[in-house]
Amino acid sequence: MAKRSAEALGSDLPDGLARRLADQYGEDGLALIRQGFAEHRPVTLRANALKANAAAIAEQLDAAGIAWGRPPARALESTAFVVRGAREDAVRALAAYDEGALYLQSLSAMLPALALAPAAGENILDMAAAPGGKTCQMAALSGGEALICACEKNHVRAERLRHNLAKQGAARVNVMECDARKLDDFFSFDKVLLDAPCSGSGTVSLAGGTYRGGFSDELLARSVKAQRALLRKALDVLKPGGTLVYATCSILADENERMVESVLDEWNGRAAKARRKAGASPSSRAEAELAPLPANLMEGVPALPCRLPEAAVVRPTELFEGFFLARIEKGRA
Ligand code: SAM
Numbered sequence: 001m002a003k004r005s006a007e008a009l010g011s012d013l014p015d016g017l018a019r020r021l022a023d024q025y026g027e028d029g030l031a032l033i034r035q036g037f038a039e040h041r042p043v044t045l046r047a048n049a050l051k052a053n054a055a056a057i058a059e060q061l062d063a064a065g066i067a068w069g070r071p072p073a074r075a076l077e078s079t080a081f082v083v084r085g086a087r088e089d090a091v092r093a094l095a096a097y098d099e100g101a102l103y104l105q106s107l108s109a110m111l112p113a114l115a116l117a118p119a120a121g122e123n124i125l126d127m128a129a130a131p132g133g134k135t136c137q138m139a140a141l142s143g144g145e146a147l148i149c150a151c152e153k154n155h156v157r158a159e160r161l162r163h164n165l166a167k168q169g170a171a172r173v174n175v176m177e178c179d180a181r182k183l184d185d186f187f188s189f190d191k192v193l194l195d196a197p198c199s200g201s202g203t204v205s206l207a208g209g210t211y212r213g214g215f216s217d218e219l220l221a222r223s224v225k226a227q228r229a230l231l232r233k234a235l236d237v238l239k240p241g242g243t244l245v246y247a248t249c250s251i252l253a254d255e256n257e258r259m260v261e262s263v264l265d266e267w268n269g270r271a272a273k274a275r276r277k278a279g280a281s282p283s284s285r286a287e288a289e290l291a292p293l294p295a296n297l298m299e300g301v302p303a304l305p306c307r308l309p310e311a312a313v314v315r316p317t318e319l320f321e322g323f324f325l326a327r328i329e330k331g332r333a
Pocket of ligand 1: 154179196
């Protein structure tokens with residue numbers, strides 16, 4: 001029997017995915033999503049401010065004859081590039097790529113770090129970090145001055161993470177090769193990024209009339225279970241007054257809106273109980289609630305309807321992959 005790749009191939013979306021998308025977004029929404037999946041997405045990349053500015057990257061692209069443009073999204077327009085008419089190999093041949101001065105990354109994947117807005121001196125946990133695109137971006141956004149713990153449970157992927165951090169010059173990052181669900185509650189972070197493992201329902205492709213993606217009902221069920229445990233732990237290790245960004249490359253409510261709502265409800269219920277028990281004495285179990293995404297973050301980013309007004313679902317298009325992000329803040333106890 002021929003060896004099967006991790007990606008399923010076919011001519012259309014798996015039934016389980018098409019049905020869920022139609023239930024959630026309606027038939028018109030599904031048609032729009034299908035259109036986005038059918039696009040051939042161009043290569044996109046981000047200048048790594050730890051090594052070079054965007055002007056230096058633009059010069060190298062120009063010198064190599066690689067046509068590029070800026071994405072239409074306001075939050076990305078100063079650091080991101082959309083490469084036109086060249087494939088990844090051409091970018092990988094640039095000196096800037098070898099030097100870690102640029103990072104190949106989807107535009108959607110650049111949004112969560114911007115939503116978290118890491119700053120110098122902050123203690124930040126990146127709970128599901130490999131291969132490290134968002135860890136490196138957070139290091140760059142803080143000018144290399146945030147103290148980042150990057151968790152990854154898969155050994156091979158953790159090695160890749162270490163390699164990328166070294167190459168991108170992200171020095172103040174401590175890699176923890178462990179299961180983030182089992183982190184000790186003793187930890188306490190100013191900010192947490194949970195870029196959760198997911199079904200990948202936002203990143204499947206129908207380009208060229210062929211389905212490429214790893215979606216299955218089993219993967220969805222496994223992802224939901226992992227997301228719930230990871231999000232609970234993220235809230236446990238977030239400082240009172242801290243900020244958490246939850247992101248997935250899925251556009252299904254079970255992994256996104258419903259996940260955030262149900263974990264917050266449960267967590268706040270437990271917090272209220274703990275506060276009652278503590279009486280007048282201070283408790284670390286403050287309420288956690290959804291907070292708006294930073295102003296302008298989603299300007300120019302295509303969106304799907306989202307059941308949570310503070311959060312956003314990115315619509316798959318020619319430029320963007322399907323994605324979800326929500327920002328949560330913990331009150332002060
Ligand atoms: N944030 C990464 C980036 O921007 O490059 C992508 C993260 S990917 C969506 C999810 C990662 O989480 C995978 O590398 C997976 O191995 C890891 N992972 C899954 N479950 C985990 C767990 N319980 N603890 C730590 N890492 C986990």
